[in-house]
Amino acid sequence: MSNIVVDKSKVPWWVSNVIVPLVNLTLALLVSGLFVFIAGENPIEAVKLIIYGSFGYIQGFAYTLYYTTNFIFTGLAFAVAFHCRLFNIGGEGQAYIGGLGVFLVAINLSFLPVPIVWLLAIFGAFLFGAAWAYIPAYLQSKRGSHVVITTIMFNFIASSLMIFLLVDVIRDTNQMAPHTVKLPEEIWLPSFEAFSGILGIKIRYSPLNLTFLLAIASLFFVWFLVWKTKWGYEMRAVGHNTQAAIYAGISPHKNIIIAMCISGGLAGLLGVNEILGVSHKIQAGFPAGYGFTGIAVALMGRNHPIGILPAAFLFGILYQGGSEVTFEMPNITRYMFVAVQGLIILFSGALENLFRPQIESFFVRRLNREVNA
Amino acid sequence: MEFLSDIASLINSTLRISTPLVFAAMAGIFAERSGVIDFSLEGKMLMAAFVAAVGSYYLGNPWLGLLLAIIVCVCLSMLHGFASVTHKGDQVVSCVAINILIIGLTTALAAAWFGQAGLTPTLNEDQRFLEIHLPFADALRDIPVIGTLYSDILSGHYVFVYLAYLSVPLVFWVVFKTSFGLRLRAVGENPSAVDTAGINVFTMRYKALAINGVLIAFAGAHLSTAVNANFFREMSAGRGYLALAAMIFGKWHPKTALIACLLFGFTDALQIRLQGVELPAIGEIPVQLIQALPYILTVVLLAGFVGKAIAPNAIGQPYIKER
Numbered sequence: 009m010s011n012i013v014v015d016k017s018k019v020p021w022w023v024s025n026v027i028v029p030l031v032n033l034t035l036a037l038l039v040s041g042l043f044v045f046i047a048g049e050n051p052i053e054a055v056k057l058i059i060y061g062s063f064g065y066i067q068g069f070a071y072t073l074y075y076t077t078n079f080i081f082t083g084l085a086f087a088v089a090f091h092c093r094l095f096n097i098g099g100e101g102q103a104y105i106g107g108l109g110v111f112l113v114a115i116n117l118s119f120l121p122v123p124i125v126w127l128l129a130i131f132g133a134f135l136f137g138a139a140w141a142y143i144p145a146y147l148q149s150k151r152g153s154h155v156v157i158t159t160i161m162f163n164f165i166a167s168s169l170m171i172f173l174l175v176d177v178i179r180d181t182n183q184m185a186p187h188t189v190k191l192p193e194e195i196w197l198p199s200f201e202a203f204s205g206i207l208g209i210k211i212r213y214s215p216l217n218l219t220f221l222l223a224i225a226s227l228f229f230v231w232f233l234v235w236k237t238k239w240g241y242e243m244r245a246v247g248h249n250t251q252a253a254i255y256a257g258i259s260p261h262k263n264i265i266i267a268m269c270i271s272g273g274l275a276g277l278l279g280v281n282e283i284l285g286v287s288h289k290i291q292a293g294f295p296a297g298y299g300f301t302g303i304a305v306a307l308m309g310r311n312h313p314i315g316i317l318p319a320a321f322l323f324g325i326l327y328q329g330g331s332e333v334t335f336e337m338p339n340i341t342r343y344m345f346v347a348v349q350g351l352i353i354l355f356s357g358a359l360e361n362l363f364r365p366q367i368e369s370f371f372v373r374r375l376n377r378e379v380n381a
Numbered sequence: 382m383e384f385l386s387d388i389a390s391l392i393n394s395t396l397r398i399s400t401p402l403v404f405a406a407m408a409g410i411f412a413e414r415s416g417v418i419d420f421s422l423e424g425k426m427l428m429a430a431f432v433a434a435v436g437s438y439y440l441g442n443p444w445l446g447l448l449l450a451i452i453v454c455v456c457l458s459m460l461h462g463f464a465s466v467t468h469k470g471d472q473v474v475s476c477v478a479i480n481i482l483i484i485g486l487t488t489a490l491a492a493a494w495f496g497q498a499g500l501t502p503t504l505n506e507d508q509r510f511l512e513i514h515l516p517f518a519d520a521l522r523d524i525p526v527i528g529t530l531y532s533d534i535l536s537g538h539y540v541f542v543y544l545a546y547l548s549v550p551l552v553f554w555v556v557f558k559t560s561f562g563l564r565l566r567a568v569g570e571n572p573s574a575v576d577t578a579g580i581n582v583f584t585m586r587y588k589a590l591a592i593n594g595v596l597i598a599f600a601g602a603h604l605s606t607a608v609n610a611n612f613f614r615e616m617s618a619g620r621g622y623l624a625l626a627a628m629i630f631g632k633w634h635p636k637t638a639l640i641a642c643l644l645f646g647f648t649d650a651l652q653i654r655l656q657g658v659e660l661p662a663i664g665e666i667p668v669q670l671i672q673a674l675p676y677i678l679t680v681v682l683l684a685g686f687v688g689k690a691i692a693p694n695a696i697g698q699p700y701i702k703e704r
Contacts, residue, residue, distance in 0.1 A: 048493055048494075049493075147680070151683075161677075162680070164619055165676050169669070169673070175669075303477055304481070341489055343484070344485060346481060347481075347485030347486040350479070350485055358465065358471060361469060362468055
C-alpha cells in the first residue's frame with residue numbers, strides 16, 4: 009500500500025499521460041521477455057527480429073500498417089463504449105458480422121460505380137456490426153444483464169452463425185473449404201502496390217490498402233463525436249455518474265444503446281479492411297483475435313484517439329515483427345503475442361496505479377525544487 | 382427399457398458436464414460475495430487445466446498435478462486481488478487481462494515445451510484420474526430402477542464429480558452459517574460498516590479470493606486430467622463465463638447456482654445427443670445452432686426472464702479507507 013498523496017493539479021500532463029504509460033508498457037515488455045526466456049529463446053534476439061520484421065524492409069512495413077489499420081478500428085470500438093463505462097469485449101463477433109455486411113452489400117451491388125459501392129459497403133459493415141452490438145446493449149440497459157458476459161456469448165454465437173452461413177448458405181460451392189466466392193475485381197479497394205509506383209518504390213504484394221485512410225478518418229470521427237458533440241458529452245456523463253446524468257435529464261438507456269452501436273459499428277469496419285481490401289471473400293474466423301487486441305490497444309492508448317494511434321501502431325509492430333519471430337524461433341508461436349497483449353492490459357489497465365503515485369510525486373517534487381531554486 | 386437407459390445416460394452426462402461449472406460457480410460466489418467481480422474464472426480454469434496436465438505428466442501423479450494447479454490458481458487470484466483490491470484498479474480490466482494472458486501463455490508454453498500446436502502429451506492411467514466404480518455397482522445393475530439409479534447414474538464418475546456436488550452444501554454452510562461467511566457477505570454489501578467493526582476489508586477479500594482460487598483449480602483439473610487425458614488449446618471453451626452466468630442467475634446463492642449449472646450441463650448433454658438427429662416436422666437442426674445452444678441459453682437466462690438478479694451491493698467497487 010502506498011500512502012503517497014499527490015496533488016493532482018500539480019502533476020504536469022505529460023507525466024500522467026506519457027511517462028506513466030511508458031513505464032507501464034516497459035514493465036509489461038520486461039515480463040514478456042521473461043516468458044520468451046521461459047519458452048527457451050533469447051528475448052534480445054526476439055526484439056531484434058521484431059524490429060527487423062516490422063521496419064527492416066518496405067513490405068514488412070506495409071504489413072505493419074495493415075495490422076495497425078485493424079487495431080485502430082477495434083481499439084476505437086472498445087474506447088467509445090468505455091467512455092460510457094461499458095466493456096464491449098464483443099469486438100471479435102461484431103467484426104465477424106461486420107464482414108458479412110461488407111460482403112453482402114458488395115456482392116449484391118457490385119454493378120454500381122466504384123466509389124458508391126465502397127461507401128455502401130462501408131455503411132453495410134458499420135450497420136451489421138452495430139446491429140450485433142445492439143442486443144447486448146439493450147439487454148444491459150433494460151434487463152441489467154452484464155455486457156461483458158453477453159458480448160462474450162455473442163462472440164460464440166457469431167462464430168456459430170457465420171460457420172453455419174459459410175458451410176450451408178453462402179459457401180463457394182466449387183471449393184471444399186468454407187469460404188465465399190471472391191468479389192469482382194473491379195470493386196476491390198486499391199492496395200498499396202497501386203500507389204507504390206507513384207512513390208517511386210516497387211513492391212510485390214502487400215495487404216495494406218485504402219482502408220488505412222478510413223481508419224485515420226475514424227480517429228478524427230471518434231475524437232469529434234466523443235469530445236465535441238452534445239451526445240459525446242451526455243455519453244461520458246452517463247459513464248462517469250449515471251445518477252447525476254439522470255438528474256441532468258440525460259437518458260442512460262439512449263446513450264448506452266448509441267455508445268454500443270457506434271462501438272460495434274467501428275469493430276465492423278474491420279471487415280472493410282479484411283474483405284474489401286485484402287482477401288475479397290469471407291473466410292471462417294477472419295477476425296483472428298483482432299477484436300480482443302483492441303482492448304489492449306484502447307487501454308494502452310488511454311481510450312483517446314491520440315493515444316490509440318501509437319498504441320495500434322505498436323501492436324502492428326508486435327504482430328508483424330512477431331510473425332518474423334515465429335518464423336525464426338521454433339519455440340515461439342503467435343500465442344506468445346496473445347500473452348503479451350494480456351500483460352499490456354494488466355500493466356496499462358488494471359495495474360496502472362502501481363507506480364503512478366511514486367512517479368507523479370517524484371516529478372512534482374523535482375518541479376517544485378526548480379521553481380524554488 | 383431403451384428409453385430408461387437413454388434417460389439414465391443423459392443424466393449421467395449432465396452430472397459430468399456440470400462438474401466444472403459447479404466448481405467455478407462456487408468459486409465465483411466467494412469472490413463476488415466479498416465484492417470482487419470475477420470474470421477471470423475462465424482464464425483460471427484454463428490455467429488449472431494446463432498446470433494439472435503438465436504437473437501430473439512430469440510428477441506422475443494426478444493429485445500432485447492438482448496441487449500445483451491449486452497453487453497457481455491461488456497465485457492468479459492473488460494477482461487479481463493485488464490489482465483490484467490493493468491498487469484499486471478496474472476489476473473487469475484485471476479479469477480481461479488475466480483471461481487473455483492465460484489463453485496466450487498456456488498455448489505458447491505448450492507449443493514451446495512439447496512442440497505440438499497447443500497440446501500437452503497424453504497422460505497414461507497412472508497420471509490421470511480414473512472413473513470410480515462404487516461398491517456393488519455391477520451386482521446391483523439388474524435390479525430395475527434402483528439398479529439404474531445406482532449403477533448407471535451414481536456410480537462410475539470421476540472423483541471431481543462427487544467433490545463438486547459435495548462442495549455445494551459445504552459452500553452453503555461456510556457462506557451462510559459461519560461467522561466467516563457473515564463477514565464475507567458483509568464485506569460485499571457494506572465494507573465501511575465492516576471496517577468500523579474492526580474487520581480488515583482487504584484481508585477478507587484476499588481470503589475470499591484464495592478460496593476462489595482453490596475451487597477453480599478443481600474445475601480445470603477435471604477437464605485435463607479426468608474427462609480428457611491432456612490439455613488442449615482454449616479447452617475451457619467459455620465454461621468460466623457460463624458458470625458466472627449460472628451464479629448470477631442463481632442470485633449468488635449456492636443452491637440456486639447449482640440448479641442453473643445443472644441446466645447448462647443438461648443443455649450441453651442434450652446438444653451432443655441432438656447432433657445429426659432428425660426431428661419430426663423440423664428435420665435436421667443445423668449442428669452450429671445446436672452447438673450455440675448453451676451460449677444462447679446464457680443470454681436468455683441473463684436477460685432475466687425468471688426475475689432480476691440483485692448483486693452484492695458493493696460489487697466492483699474498490700474499498701477506499703478514509704484517512
